[in-house]
Amino acid sequence: MKIEKETVKYIAHLSRLDLTDEEIVEFTGQLDNILRYMDQLNELKTEGVEPTSHAIEIKTPLREDVVRNSLSQEESVSNAPERKGPFFKVPPVIETEE
Numbered sequence: 001m002k003i004e005k006e007t008v009k010y011i012a013h014l015s016r017l018d019l020t021d022e023e024i025v026e027f028t029g030q031l032d033n034i035l036r037y038m039d040q041l042n043e044l045k046t047e048g049v050e051p052t053s054h055a056i057e058i059k060t061p062l063r064e065d066v067v068r069n070s071l072s073q074e075e076s077v078s079n080a081p082e083r084k085g086p087f088f089k090v091p092p093v094i095e096t097e098e
Contacts, residue, residue: 001032002032002035002036003028004028005025005028008027009024012024012027073086074086
């Protein structure tokens with residue numbers, strides 16, 4: 001296997017996902033299949049192949065850039081559930097011990 005259950009558990013913890021043991025086994029298998037497929041793709045000879053983002057040429061309709069007035073700093077935080085001075089206050093998103 002290219003990926004271990006412990007790695008999936010760790011990624012789930014970082015993502016704040018509470019996975020069951022069955023889900024961990026299922027996702028470990030799925031992620032392993034993806035990584036093995038990526039290894040197969042890496043074996044392809046691609047020298048001299050022009051990079052493309054689509055198999056056919058596609059035009060993306062874009063709107064014209066127009067300068068508009070934006071909210072003031074006070075207006076943007078006026079409805080915030082919590083704030084610290086002129087900033088949004090959010091819970092910390094750093095690794096914690098269980």
